[in-house]
Amino acid sequence: MFFGVQKAGKMSSGAAPESWDEDTADNLSKLQLNVNATEFVPSWGPPTPKQTAVTPTQPTGLDQPSVANSTGSPVHSASVDGLDQPPAANCTGSPAHSASVERSPSGSGSPADPPPSNEKTVENWEDADNSEKSGVGTGSTTPEEEENSIDNETFVPASKPKTKVKAVAKEATTTEKEHVNVVFIGHVDAGKSTIGGQIMYLTGMVDKRTLEKYEREAKEKNRETWYLSWCMDTNLEEREKGKTVEVGRGFFETEKKHFTMLDAPGHKSYVPNMIGGASQADLAVLVISARKGEFETGFERGGQTREHAMLVKTAGVKHMVVLINKMDDPTVKWDKGRYEECKNKLTPYLKKVGFNPAKDIKFMPCSGLTGSGLLDTVGDLAPWYTEESFIPYIDSLPSMKRNPDGPFMMPIQDKYSEMGTVVIGKVESGQCEKGQNLSIYPNRTEVKVDQLWSDDIEVTKVTCGENVKVKLKGVDEAGITPGFVLCDPLNPIKSCRVFDAKVVILDYPSIICPGKEFILHLQAIIEEVTLKAIICLVNKKTGEKEPRARYIKQDQHAIVRFQSEDIICMETFKDHQQLGRFTLRDEGKTIAIGMVLKLVE
Secondary structure (H helix, E strand, O other), rough: HHHHHHHHOOOOOOOOOOHHHHHHHHHHHHHHHHOOOOOOOOOOOOHHHHHHHOOOOOOOEEEOOOOOOOOEEEEOOEEEOOOOOOOOOOOOOEEEEOOOOOOOOOOOOOOOOOOOOOOOOOOOHHHHHHHOOOOOOOOOHHHHHHHHHHHHHHHHOOOOOOOOOOOOOOOOOOOOOOEEEEEOOOOOOOOOEEEEEHHHHOOOOOOOHHHHHHHHHHHHOOOOOHHHHOOOOHHHHHHHHHOOOOOOOEEEEEEEEEEEEEEEOOHHHHHHHHHHOOOOOEEEEEEEOOOHHHHHHOOOOOOOHHHHHHHHHHHHOOOOEEEOOOOOOOOOOOOHHHHHHHHHEEEEEHHHHOOOOOOOEEEEEEEOOOOOOOOOOOOOHOOOOOOOHHHHHOOOOOOOOOOOOOOOOEEEEEEEEOOOEEEEEOOOEEEEOOOOOEEEEOOEEEEEEEEEEOOEEEEEEEEEOOOEEEEEEOHHHHHHOEEEEEEOOOOOOEEEEEEEEEEOOOOOOOOOOOOOOEEEOOOOOOEEEEEEEEEEEEEOOOOOOEEOOOEOOOEEEEEEEEEEEEEEEOOOOOHHHHHEEEEEOOEEEEEEEEEEEEEEO
């Protein structure tokens, strides 16, 4: 066994030298005499006892000291006085051949004896380097690799211990464009997810190959027309049923703005999820189906068209685009009469909810399945509609009012665990940077920002209005509930159990007295509250207060006091509108809207 090792460890002269000093001096004289030597082949084999015992001396002709590799055999450095080319390259500059070929004294290459069975044949410099990584010392490299490694800033030269150089994090912001959050609302099966998927395709956010894959999968399940909605409905359950359950997310960009799409569920069972999506929105898109029978079902009492329109107004959305979808349906065929009928029935209700038909509402015909009227105008399909299409219209809307200089506040909409705790939400106030220390209220847990993403783009800073994901250090996922608020510890959000509010009763057949319980929806908070006292009624027209009221009826305004079991994070409506408005629901119906006037305790 010992002889096999010695054979693998032979030098190019054919046998181990008496002394490394002689061999080094001999090699140096050869190099100085014969510049065009074919190549220098190092020994990769394990050292003999004689090799480990002797330490090399540094010859005067070398600029760098010889470096011991992991096996203990020295490897000469590349720089030699008087030489233009590295000794490890032949006259053409190509690197040395594999080490399994030994050189005969005449210089011609002859195959070496096969190595023992426990020895691995090294194919090239790179393999040799990898084979040495398990050792203690540094692996040998060619001069070219040393130069490249310096250029690439990946490894330091082989004369030092090999350590990876960390890439310096560059200053990054998401996008200089203004961020706008758009929520798609409407009755179930109106085509919200399909329009969202079509917009992502038209703006290049989903490639054709992915869409073809979805189309194939949908065809296998006999759901050919659903494939576009699968861009937004990523959940398997949602794809099977064809119903959105949670708020879907997507984004697209135009020349001026960066849009985050929130695809709200249309089914009445998932209205709490829809409220969470609407609370993050700056702009609402109400999708209406023009198909015969579908519009009537959605708009009649009990349909979601009415409730969704009212909920987005309650959530603080000031501008609404009404997309009258499915205009390409065989029952419609881009008929102007049907478009006008839908428009005329909707306008009075939207006006009653609080939208101004002249300024706040825009009606448009479109087809989500074909994409007509979304990016390009409908053209010859509907010559009676000559105005601009959907995407150019929302791109030209005036800028939103933000509060970037206020204290940082982000209501947590969702959370999950992935190599740490990640929370999702919309920044309502202020700015946040990577590495910043924040608090989670009402538990007052101190955390540190580890990573930031704005719409899946990793960034180092986020600002007011952006929809973000934040990875946090110092908190477990179990310690966070949707509705908690991530905020600045020096200027945190207020929290209380008892508060006074002004409410408007929208739809309730009976009278409401103290002691009645409701489900309160404020941002992502879903909390049970009890009506403790009716402070006074407020006259709708004059604003006069009528004290000593014993009950409240439908369409009345009142100032009341609520109490909850748990602490709720909120601000007064005067200080922060988005964190001071709420909705009250009972038995699966929205019965009142309100705003916080005062935090009591």
